[in-house]
Amino acid sequence: MKTIALINQKGGVGKTTTTINLGAGLAELGHEVLLIDLDPQAHLTYALGLPAHELDVTVYDLLKEETPLKEVIVERAENLRVIPSSLNLSGAEMALSSVAGREFLLKEALETLAHEPGYILIDCPPSLGLLTINALTAANEVYIPVQTEFLALQGMSSLIQTVEVIQKRLNRELALGGIIATRYDNRKTLNREVVEKIREYFGDKLFRTVIRDNVSLAEAPGHGQTIFEYRARSNGAKDFRAVCAEMVERAEK
Amino acid sequence: MKTIALINQKGGVGKTTTTINLGAGLAELGHEVLLIDLDPQAHLTYALGLPAHELDVTVYDLLKEETPLKEVIVERAENLRVIPSSLNLSGAEMALSSVAGREFLLKEALETLAHEPGYILIDCPPSLGLLTINALTAANEVYIPVQTEFLALQGMSSLIQTVEVIQKRLNRELALGGIIATRYDNRKTLNREVVEKIREYFGDKLFRTVIRDNVSLAEAPGHGQTIFEYRARSNGAKDFRAVCAEMVERAEK
Numbered sequence: 001m002k003t004i005a006l007i008n009q010k011g012g013v014g015k016t017t018t019t020i021n022l023g024a025g026l027a028e029l030g031h032e033v034l035l036i037d038l039d040p041q042a043h044l045t046y047a048l049g050l051p052a053h054e055l056d057v058t059v060y061d062l063l064k065e066e067t068p069l070k071e072v073i074v075e076r077a078e079n080l081r082v083i084p085s086s087l088n089l090s091g092a093e094m095a096l097s098s099v100a101g102r103e104f105l106l107k108e109a110l111e112t113l114a115h116e117p118g119y120i121l122i123d124c125p126p127s128l129g130l131l132t133i134n135a136l137t138a139a140n141e142v143y144i145p146v147q148t149e150f151l152a153l154q155g156m157s158s159l160i161q162t163v164e165v166i167q168k169r170l171n172r173e174l175a176l177g178g179i180i181a182t183r184y185d186n187r188k189t190l191n192r193e194v195v196e197k198i199r200e201y202f203g204d205k206l207f208r209t210v211i212r213d214n215v216s217l218a219e220a221p222g223h224g225q226t227i228f229e230y231r232a233r234s235n236g237a238k239d240f241r242a243v244c245a246e247m248v249e250r251a252e253k
Numbered sequence: 254m255k256t257i258a259l260i261n262q263k264g265g266v267g268k269t270t271t272t273i274n275l276g277a278g279l280a281e282l283g284h285e286v287l288l289i290d291l292d293p294q295a296h297l298t299y300a301l302g303l304p305a306h307e308l309d310v311t312v313y314d315l316l317k318e319e320t321p322l323k324e325v326i327v328e329r330a331e332n333l334r335v336i337p338s339s340l341n342l343s344g345a346e347m348a349l350s351s352v353a354g355r356e357f358l359l360k361e362a363l364e365t366l367a368h369e370p371g372y373i374l375i376d377c378p379p380s381l382g383l384l385t386i387n388a389l390t391a392a393n394e395v396y397i398p399v400q401t402e403f404l405a406l407q408g409m410s411s412l413i414q415t416v417e418v419i420q421k422r423l424n425r426e427l428a429l430g431g432i433i434a435t436r437y438d439n440r441k442t443l444n445r446e447v448v449e450k451i452r453e454y455f456g457d458k459l460f461r462t463v464i465r466d467n468v469s470l471a472e473a474p475g476h477g478q479t480i481f482e483y484r485a486r487s488n489g490a491k492d493f494r495a496v497c498a499e500m501v502e503r504a505e506k
């Protein structure tokens with residue numbers, strides 16, 4: 001089982017879009033996938049057509065140890081299950097700040113899984129607070145979606161530093177799985193330059209496959225669908241299938 | 254003096270881009286402007302060419318009441334001053350959580366301004382935590398940059414609710430100044446549909462001027478420049494000049 005945290009404290013770089021469509025792509029290939037929405041905005045939950053504001057139980061109830069895991073998991077499609085979120089989760093940082101071992105709450109909850117899926121993907125909020133730290137202690141790999149623009153490059157070094165601190169203190173297993181370039185437009189010099197810079201710093205950690213800028217990816221959430229359900233022959237669907245194939249290839253190395 | 258907080262907990266919608274270029278546009282019109290970077294990512298600071306990681310004092314020292322305001326302010330251009338940020342600010346949430354009246358630290362610091370500028374613009378992180386609350390208690394208006402895509406629309410209702418809670422409990426003066434549509438591409442149906450939806454809900458709170466998607470706006474930060482310094486005749490520069498004109502017109506009503 002691979003548990004992957006999708007992180008980047010820079011906002012709007014494609015964390016949620018990548019978590020959903022990587023998950024859906026792996027499910028299409030026959031892998032069992034569990035998606036976890038760890039963002040109080042509950043964008044992954046809404047984007048998959050789940051009414052976050054009407055749900056009785058969410059990931060917050062799991063972290064507070066009030067509800068067993070099997071009651072929180074939602075079947076979303078074949079091979080694709082979800083642990084949804086809601087706005088209540090924004091209270092977690094304060095409510096859990098005095099709990100001993102508060103960084104391990106998610107990891108412990110996932111240990112109660114009756115049946116291990118092939119992949120667990122965790123969508124994180126755009127910050128490096130308690131929720132993201134819970135994802136990093138539960139995960140064995142980190143994927144960093146990066147929008148190929150200057151501001152998105154800015155925070156990479158502090159992001160890598162945070163991962164290293166978590167590796168040293170909370171989770172020795174944690175490794176940088178890969179960096180995925182998102183919203184890439186080959187016509188923009190800026191995008192080509194930033195991708196080159198990332199390749200210089202991070203070498204083959206950068207996925208060969210880039211996710212092109214594709215309006216279908218921005219439209220699909222409004223229909224509560226994955227890219228494969230919404231427009232299976234779009235560039236977005238093609239790129240995410242290619243990233244999944246590269247991901248499985250990397251896992252087998 | 255108008256103090257405006259640029260907020261939206263949705264990431265990557267153009268908060269920083271809007272704060273910088275609205276500020277620079279108002280300065281170009283002859284108004285005195287103070288920009289405040291309240292994001293630990295320090296994107297506004299970096300995007301204006303200031304080396305956040307090398308600065309001795311930042312907004313964090315101001316909030317901790319360790320440094321007087323006049324020592325933290327940096328002159329960036331004519332009529333344009335900045336209170337920079339740095340990564341240290343990410344410690345504020347924990348460090349200040351037990352300080353009585355922690356929500357009013359920024360407001361109190363700004364009361365020590367020797368000379369009041371015409372406008373103060375505060376760039377906020379993509380969350381509704383203590384830093385954003387400090388901005389909302391110091392401000393008399395809120396501007397909400399919105400990327401015209403589905404996910405960006407999702408969080409609007411919870412954002413408005415947060416503003417209302419702050420109005421009731423911490424700052425009776427706070428008003429919704431306006432909503433600014435960003436990264437708008439007239440060719441995309443999705444963008445047109447979302448703008449229509451916002452106009453339905455919020456009426457003339459939505460600025461008539463939209464900020465078009467324009468690669469110069471994404472390139473300027475890499476050069477440490479405002480859009481007016483980088484490409485004064487680009488669509489980005491034109492749109493921000495138009496937003497400034499509309500802003501001044503609204504202020505005079």
Ligand SMILES: Nc1ncnc2c1ncn2[C@@H]1O[C@H](COP(=O)(O)OP(=O)(O)OP(=O)(O)O)[C@@H](O)[C@H]1O
Binds near residue numbers: 010124212214216
């Ligand atoms: N490759 C792409 N092409 C076009 N639009 C995209 C692409 N990837 C993401 N988007 C759109 O860009 C916006 C930001 O993406 P997304 O919400 O996935 O980012 P995020 O990093 O999860 O944001 P946050 O920091 O708020 O959690 C969304 O409106 C999404 O639909």
Ligand SMILES: Nc1ncnc2c1ncn2[C@@H]1O[C@H](COP(=O)(O)OP(=O)(O)OP(=O)(O)O)[C@@H](O)[C@H]1O
Binds near residue numbers: 268
């Ligand atoms: N109108 C525009 N046209 C093209 N690119 C834009 C535009 N507005 C913003 N951008 C780019 O989009 C990205 C996100 O913008 P920005 O960083 O200003 O958003 P933000 O809301 O401040 O993000 P965060 O939530 O991380 O603070 C940046 O790379 C920026 O350069």
Ligand SMILES: [Mg+2]
Binds near residue numbers: 123
């Ligand atoms: Mg997200």
Ligand SMILES: [Mg+2]
Binds near residue numbers: 269270296376378
């Ligand atoms: Mg910003």
